Amino acid sequence: MKKTVSAALALLCVLAGLTGCGSKPAQKNIAFADVGWDSIRLHNAVASLIATTVFGYDSTNEVSGSSTIAHEALLKGEIEVHMEIWTDNLAVYDSDLEDGRFQEMGVNFDDNAQGLYVPRYVIEGDAERGIAPVAPNLRTVKDLKDYASVFKDSEDPSKGRIYGGLPGWEVDNIMHQKYLAYGLDENYNYFRPGTDAAMSAELIGAYDKGQPIVAYYWEPTWLLGKYDFVLLEDEPYDPALYNQGLTECPSVTITVGTSNQFAENNPDFCTFLRNYHTTSALISEALAYMQETQADYETAARWMMTTHPELLDEWLTAQQATEMKQALGMENVAKKINPLVDFPFTVPVNTEAIDNAVRGFSVRHSAGFEAVKNGLTAMVGFIRNVLNLLPWWLLVGLVFFLGRATSGNWVKGLIYAIMLFLIGMFGLWSLTLETLAIVMTGVIWSLLIGLPIGVLISGSKRANRIIRPVLDTMQTMPVFVYLIPAVMFFGMGSAPAVIATVIYAVVPVIRLTSLGIRQVDREVVEAAISFGSTRMQALFKVQIPQALPTIMTGINQTMMMAMAMVVTCSMIGAQGIGNEVLIAVNRTEISRGLINGIAVVILAVLMDRLTQGWFSKGGKQ
Numbered sequence: 081m082k083k084t085v086s087a088a089l090a091l092l093c094v095l096a097g098l099t100g101c102g103s104k105p106a107q108k109n110i111a112f113a114d115v116g117w118d119s120i121r122l123h124n125a126v127a128s129l130i131a132t133t134v135f136g137y138d139s140t141n142e143v144s145g146s147s148t149i150a151h152e153a154l155l156k157g158e159i160e161v162h163m164e165i166w167t168d169n170l171a172v173y174d175s176d177l178e179d180g181r182f183q184e185m186g187v188n189f190d191d192n193a194q195g196l197y198v199p200r201y202v203i204e205g206d207a208e209r210g211i212a213p214v215a216p217n218l219r220t221v222k223d224l225k226d227y228a229s230v231f232k233d234s235e236d237p238s239k240g241r242i243y244g245g246l247p248g249w250e251v252d253n254i255m256h257q258k259y260l261a262y263g264l265d266e267n268y269n270y271f272r273p274g275t276d277a278a279m280s281a282e283l284i285g286a287y288d289k290g291q292p293i294v295a296y297y298w299e300p301t302w303l304l305g306k307y308d309f310v311l312l313e314d315e316p317y318d319p320a321l322y323n324q325g326l327t328e329c330p331s332v333t334i335t336v337g338t339s340n341q342f343a344e345n346n347p348d349f350c351t352f353l354r355n356y357h358t359t360s361a362l363i364s365e366a367l368a369y370m371q372e373t374q375a376d377y378e379t380a381a382r383w384m385m386t387t388h389p390e391l392l393d394e395w396l397t398a399q400q401a402t403e404m405k406q407a408l409g410m411e412n413v414a415k416k417i418n419p420l421v422d423f424p425f426t427v428p429v430n431t432e433a434i435d436n437a438v439r440g441f442s443v444r445h446s447a448g449f450e451a452v453k454n455g456l457t458a459m460v461g462f463i464r465n466v467l468n469l470l471p472w473w474l475l476v477g478l479v480f481f482l483g484r485a486t487s488g489n490w491v492k493g494l495i496y497a498i499m500l501f502l503i504g505m506f507g508l509w510s511l512t513l514e515t516l517a518i519v520m521t522g523v524i525w526s527l528l529i530g531l532p533i534g535v536l537i538s539g540s541k542r543a544n545r546i547i548r549p550v551l552d553t554m555q556t557m558p559v560f561v562y563l564i565p566a567v568m569f570f571g572m573g574s575a576p577a578v579i580a581t582v583i584y585a586v587v588p589v590i591r592l593t594s595l596g597i598r599q600v601d602r603e604v605v606e607a608a609i610s611f612g613s614t615r616m617q618a619l620f621k622v623q624i625p626q627a628l629p630t631i632m633t634g635i636n637q638t639m640m641m642a643m644a645m646v647v648t649c650s651m652i653g654a655q656g657i658g659n660e661v662l663i664a665v666n667r668t669e670i671s672r673g674l675i676n677g678i679a680v681v682i683l684a685v686l687m688d689r690l691t692q693g694w695f696s697k698g699g700k701q
Contacts (some may be wrong), residue, residue, distance in 0.1 A: 081434045110342075110349075113150040113162040114142035117276055118377075119363050125189065125381035127356070132609065133407045134400045135349050136352035144626060148248060155181045160342040161353065164188055168332045169249045174557040183343040183348065185336040185353040190359040194251065194329045196221055196296035197309040202230070211290045220313045221262060222659065228267035230292045235457050235573050243295035243572075247272050247332040247650075247663040248534065257582070258314075258325030267590070270553075273572055274651030277560075282653075283307070288443050298332075299613050300360040302367035353393045356429055362388065374432055381407060442568050453575040460574040464517035472509060476500050479686065486693025494691065499682045508657060510678050514657030515646055515683070516572050520641045522581030527635065534634070536594025536621070544594065555587045559645075561654050572653030582647055585641040592634025596627030632695035637692060643684040666697040 110131055112124040121142070128140040139226050143150070143159050151170055153159040167173045177184055198205075198218065198308075205213035205254065215227045225233075228240035242259060245252030252272065259270045273279040279295065280303050294312075295376050297304060314328035321327050336353050366384040369375065385392060386408050392401040442449065467475075476497050478492040483493030503512050537544040562583060566576035600623045608618045624631070650658035657676050664673030 082262050090533050095553040100278075108138040110137055110140045110346075111158070111160045112140055112142050112319045113154065113159045113164075114144045115147050115150050115164070115555065116144065119300055120164040121377045122363065122370075122380055123358075124383070125377040126385065127161065127163055127245045127353070129385075130352060130396070130404060131349060132142045134396065134404050135352070137349075141158065143157055146248065149665070151176075154337060157302055157341050160339050162337045163356075164337045165337050166249075166332050169251055169449070171250055180340070183350075185338060185343075185350060185356070187356050187357060188334045189282075189300075189338050189363070190331050190333045192299045192331050192334065193311055194312065194332065196224075196255075196294055196312045196498045197297045197304070198292070198294045198312065199287055199290050199307040200310050203310060206290070209290055214292055218312070221258065224264055224294060224312070225262065225267060231268070231294050233269050233271070234270055234571060235461070238446055239269050240294075242268045243282070244270050244272050244294070245540055246276060247274065247277070247659065248665070251296070254323065254325055254329065256321065256325070258493055261325045271572070271577060271653060272659065272663075273315075273653050274659070275566055275651075277650045278572055281311075281564045282572050284439070285442060285568040285571065286441055288439050293386060300364040300367065302364075302371045305368040306371055307366040352395055352400075357394065358391070358665065372378050384578055407491055412496040435574055438565060439568065449569045453570045454576045456570075456575040457573065460517050460521045460578065463520050464513060467513040467516060472504055476504075479567065479690075482690050483693070488689055492689075496686055499686060503679045503682055506675050506679060508660070508676065509544065511655070511657050512683065513659060515658065515680075518577050518581070518649065518656060519642045519646065519683075520637075520647070522578045522585060523639050525578065525582045526586040527636050527648075528587035529582065530634075530638065533632075534631075535624070537590070538594040538597035546580060547590070551587050551590060555582055559584060559648055560651075563648075567652050576652050577649035577654035579646075579651070581642050584645055585638045588637035588641060589631075589634040591626070592637065593631050593676075596630030596634070597623045599630065629695070636688065636691050636695065640684060643680065643687060645681055 081578035110128070112127065114121060114124065124140070124142055130397070131137040131140055131519055138488050142225070143153060144158075145153060147166060147169055150159055150162060151165070151172070154162050155176060175501055176182060195261040198215070201209070201211045201213070202215050203213055203218050204216075215223075217223065218227055224240075224242070231240040231242070233239050233241035234362070242255075242264065244255045244259070249253070259265055259268065264270075273282065273295075279297070280301075283293060283303060284297060284307070315326060316401065317322075317330045318327045318329065322330070338350060339345075340351065360382070366380050369383055370377070370380045373379075384387050385404070389405060392404050395401075396404060470478075479500050480493045480497035483494075484490045487493065503509065537547050559580065563576070563580055566579050570579060572577040592603070597619075604626065605618050605622060608622045613621065646654075646656065647661045650656070650662040657679050660676040661673055661680070663669070663677060
C-alpha cells in the first residue's frame, strides 16, 4: 500500500513539474544571427523584446558573421535564430532546407528592390546644390554604355567603374553576368567592394561631393531611405534569363530560420516566428527613424511596435499581444537602476555632429584628397607595371639568386624559388603582383615617414613623449575604425588600402629606430664628439650605423605588418589575393580560402627570410 501511495505521489510530482515547466522555455537564452546590417539588428531587437517580455527568456545575444558564416553557424546550432536570410544570396539555401539541416519559419518580407542605382542628381541635376545633370537620358542599365566617361574609374581613367555586389553574394555573379551580357566590359571595369560598410561609405562620400557613381545596392536600407538614388530600369524579370544577367532582379524572399534543435525545444517561440512578417517599407521607415533620432535598435524596435500595434496582433495570440502592449506602455516609466550593478549615468555624445564634421571636412578638402589619391594610385600602378614587365621565370630566378646570396646556401635559394613557383601554379600570379604592388607602396611610404620620425624622437625626450601616445593609439585602434573614414576621403581601391597599411605598419620602424639609436653606448657618441664630430656627424656616422641591426628589425616588422593588412584592405576594395580570401570566406569555400591563404603565407615568408638574410649578412660585414 505504501509503495502504491509513494508511486502515486511521485507521479503527481512529475506531472506538476511538467505542468510548471510548460509555461517557461526549455532554455534561458537565444543566440540571434548578426550579419552586419541595420535591418537584421532591428528585427533581432524586436524578437528579443518579445522573447524576454512574453516568452520568459532571460536574455538574448547576437553572433556576428557574414551571411555564409552565419548560415553555417545556424546549421551547427551555434546560431539559433536567423531573422533575415537573403535566400538568393546563399547558393546552398535550397539544398540545405531540402536536406532538413535547418528549419524555415516563414517569410519575413519579400517586397524589396535591388539592382544598379545612381544618384538622382546624375540624371536630373540638383539646382539647390548647383549640380548640373551629367547623364540626362540615363534610364536603363543598357544606357550605361553611353556614359562610361561620366562614371570614370579613378584607377583606370580610360574606362568607367561599376560597383558590383559584395564578394561571395550570389547576386554578385548575376551583376557580373549582366556586366558581360550588356557589353559593359568594353567601357567599364567591374569593381567588387569589400563590405557593405565600405560600399555605404563610398556612396555617401560620392553623394556629399555631388560626384557620379553607379553601384549595386538593395532595399530596405537607411541609406536609400535617406539619400535620393534612382534604380536603373532593366528588362522584366524572367527566371530563364535572370542567371544570364539579362533581366531585372526579382524581389528576394527574406525568410526567418532556426536551427533544428531550437525548433524542437522552443515550439511556442517558433509559433511567433512563423507569424512574424514585415514589409520593406516598414523596415525602411524604422531605419529612417533611427537615422534621424540617433535611436538605438531597442528604442527603434519599441517605436516600431508602438507605432504599428497591429503587428503584435498578427504575430502573437490575443493574450500575448496584450501583455506586450502593456509592457510597451511602460516604456516612459523611468528604469530602476541598481547602482551596484548598472553604471549610474551616461554622458550623451553627439555622434551625428561628429559624422557631419568628418563628412564636411571630406567635401571641403576633396581636391586635396583627390590629389593624394591620384598620387598613390599612380605609384601603385607604376610598381604594378614594373612587376608585370618581369617575366615569371625571371622573378623566380631572382628569388633563387637572392635566397642563395643572402643565406649562402643554394638549397634555401631553391626552396624559396619553388615556393614562389607554387603561387604561379595555383593560378595566382597576376593577383600576387597586384598584392605586391600595394604592399610595396605601403612599405615605401612607411619607411619614408617612419625612419625620420624614429631618428627625431630618439634625440628628443619631449618629441618622444608627444609621439608615443600617438603610436600606442595607431597600434591598438581597431583597423575598421579608420577604414571607413579612409574610404570617405579617398574612395575605394588601392589608395585607401595604402593609407590604412601605412597607419598600421609604420609603428614598428618608428619604435625600433628610436630604440636602436638610444641603445648606442653614450661613451662611443661622446668619443666621436670629442674628436671633433658635430651632432649630425655623430648621428649619421656613429649612432645610426651602430643601431642598424635594430633598425633593420623594425623594417622587417613593418614589412610583415604590411603583409598582414592584405586581407583587411580587401574589405575596402583592394584587389589581389586578399580579395580572393574574402570571397572564399563569404562563400565558405574552404579550398579556395586555403590556397589563397597559403599564397599570402608564402609571400610573407619570402619577404621575411630574404630581408632577414640580407640584414644578417649586412650586420656581419
